[in-house]
Amino acid sequence: MPSFIKSAKEGKDFPETEKEVVFVGRSNVGKSSLLNCLYKKNLAYTGKTPGKTRLINFFDIDGRYTAVDVPGYGYARRSQQEAVDYAKMMDDYFSRKGKIRLTVMIVDSRIGLTKDDQDMKGYLDSQQIPYVIVANKIDKLSNNQLNNNKRLFFNGMNNVIYISAEKRKNIDQLVYAIEDAVK
Numbered sequence: 001m002p003s004f005i006k007s008a009k010e011g012k013d014f015p016e017t018e019k020e021v022v023f024v025g026r027s028n029v030g031k032s033s034l035l036n037c038l039y040k041k042n043l044a045y046t047g048k049t050p051g052k053t054r055l056i057n058f059f060d061i062d063g064r065y066t067a068v069d070v071p072g073y074g075y076a077r078r079s080q081q082e083a084v085d086y087a088k089m090m091d092d093y094f095s096r097k098g099k100i101r102l103t104v105m106i107v108d109s110r111i112g113l114t115k116d117d118q119d120m121k122g123y124l125d126s127q128q129i130p131y132v133i134v135a136n137k138i139d140k141l142s143n144n145q146l147n148n149n150k151r152l153f154f155n156g157m158n159n160v161i162y163i164s165a166e167k168r169k170n171i172d173q174l175v176y177a178i179e180d181a182v183k
Contacts, residue, residue, distance in 0.1 A: 003059065017065075019182045022103050029137075038178075100129055109136060
């Protein structure tokens with residue numbers, strides 16, 4: 001049964017783990033909803049107001065690996081000091097790259113990769129941190145719209161999984177990717 005380990009803000013407070021799967025994405029993209037859907041438990045707080053996650057949250061997944069929920073990036077209502085603190089917290093976290101087996105980068109399937117998403121993708125590429133792009137909220141699109149968006153936003157990308165956390169659609173594809181990364 002998945003369980004909460006701790007929340008932390010600085011590297012010195014991070015728990016000792018061996019295998020981590022980290023969930024990243026813009027605020028309000030459905031990151032917490034996906035965590036709760038994936039692990040069939042209310043692990044992460046969900047709400048209509050973006051930017052609720054302020055610390056890095058660590059969850060034990062049945063003693064097999066650690067799921068890590070980081071605050072959403074690109075949240076406009078952060079003060080300048082909060083933005084600086086956020087950047088330091090992310091630098092501290094991603095310096096543990098040897099522990100990170102997979103980064104699950106959640107984007108909104110309706111709008112594709114924003115500038116912030118492109119920056120995160122570029123960072124993951126430059127640091128050689130393995131990742132998969134999860135295009136969430138496909139339930140909000142018709143089949144035609146989804147096919148158009150695949151062509152427009154994700155053309156040529158072979159590491160994209162199209163899901164709906166709300167409707168639990170295609171979650172098994174993400175489970176397979178995670179299982180493959182942590183074995």
